[in-house]
Amino acid sequence: MQGKIVKGIAGFYYVNIEGKGIFECSAKGAFRNDKIKPLVGDDVTMEVIDETGKTGNIIKILPRKSEMIRPACANVDGALIIFSVKTPDPNFNLLDRFLIYMESLNIPCDICFNKDDLADGGELDKIASDYSGSGCKVMFVSAKKKQGIDELIKYLDKKTTVVAGPSGVGKSSLINLLCNKDIMETGSISAKTERGRHTTRHTELLYIHENTYIMDTPGFTSLDVFGADTDTLMYYYKEFEPYREKCRFNTCVHINEPGCAVKEAVSEGRISKLRYENYSMLYNELKNVKKW
Ligand SMILES: Nc1nc2c(ncn2[C@@H]2O[C@H](COP(=O)(O)OP(=O)(O)OP(=O)(O)O)[C@@H](O)[C@H]2O)c(=O)[nH]1
Ligand SMILES: [Mg+2]
Ligand SMILES: [Zn+2]
Numbered sequence: 001m002q003g004k005i006v007k008g009i010a011g012f013y014y015v016n017i018e019g020k021g022i023f024e025c026s027a028k029g030a031f032r033n034d035k036i037k038p039l040v041g042d043d044v045t046m047e048v049i050d051e052t053g054k055t056g057n058i059i060k061i062l063p064r065k066s067e068m069i070r071p072a073c074a075n076v077d078g079a080l081i082i083f084s085v086k087t088p089d090p091n092f093n094l095l096d097r098f099l100i101y102m103e104s105l106n107i108p109c110d111i112c113f114n115k116d117d118l119a120d121g122g123e124l125d126k127i128a129s130d131y132s133g134s135g136c137k138v139m140f141v142s143a144k145k146k147q148g149i150d151e152l153i154k155y156l157d158k159k160t161t162v163v164a165g166p167s168g169v170g171k172s173s174l175i176n177l178l179c180n181k182d183i184m185e186t187g188s189i190s191a192k193t194e195r196g197r198h199t200t201r202h203t204e205l206l207y208i209h210e211n212t213y214i215m216d217t218p219g220f221t222s223l224d225v226f227g228a229d230t231d232t233l234m235y236y237y238k239e240f241e242p243y244r245e246k247c248r249f250n251t252c253v254h255i256n257e258p259g260c261a262v263k264e265a266v267s268e269g270r271i272s273k274l275r276y277e278n279y280s281m282l283y284n285e286l287k288n289v290k291k292w
Pocket of ligand 2: 171172173216
């Protein structure tokens with residue numbers, strides 16, 4: 001039997017077998033000697049001990065395609081960063097940090113903006129245009145109005161996708177719709193603070209349909225700029241690419257240098273001002289880190 005580990009709790013692994021459901025398994029297999037610890041997302045072979053009681057034993061961990069540390073998950077195909085267009089307002093600087101983090105791990109990353117029922121067309125167009133050069137697909141959905149859910153399901157098809165985003169943007173609400181049941185606990189936002197209630201605490205892979213899984217993660221509120229330094233940060237901004245070679249100095253980091261083609265493109269509206277300001281903010285932050 002082959003299956004996928006969807007959850008690990010206290011030495012037990014929960015393995016989903018296509019068409020049969022989830023089996024509680026111990027891991028007494030030979031791989032114990034190989035110093036490999038089973039991870040959520042691992043594809044495994046297992047023997048069924050009790051078909052009705054749904055227990056089993058993991059025999060072997062199949063070779064991993066990839067391994068992600070935070071959150072811990074094997075065989076992740078992609079990340080979907082979820083933000084809301086309102087309540088809470090998007091923190092685009094945080095969004096860029098997520099994108100940089102995922103790209104530094106070589107995980108393909110796209111963006112889903114939820115709560116599009118709360119914003120007008122102009123606001124949505126602005127966001128779409130700001131991220132049109134980022135290399136990420138940008139989707140707009142509403143969990144409340146159940147809009148865009150079919151498109152999301154198509155997007156996720158046959159992949160294992162990790163979902164990340166700040167607290168309160170509606171990650172769990174969307175996942176409940178995608179899985180067609182109330183699995184994830186959702187929280188209401190306090191009107192005063194506009195902050196979510198941090199309802200998601202552990203990581204678990206949820207089965208959507210054949211070979212299609214999604215992982216909810218607890219909301220992040222801040223994140224270090226992983227994977228980038230002052231020399232490499234610019235490469236995470238794909239929209240700079242057509243201009244980079246045209247700067248007067250080939251060492252240009254597009255901050256204060258004269259004759260900078262990137263800055264010129266920003267002032268002419270060919271590169272999003274918001275994205276450039278994020279770049280410049282993160283650059284200065286990294287520069288200060290280096291000084292320590
Ligand atoms: N207006 C509107 N509200 C939504 C939408 N989706 C979710 N909400 C509300 O937003 C609040 C937070 O939703 P959750 O799904 O718990 O958010 P989360 O991202 O899982 O939050 P954490 O688990 O804290 O990270 C809840 O009150 C939801 O009812 C939407 O599309 N539109
Ligand atoms: Mg949640
Ligand atoms: Zn430049």
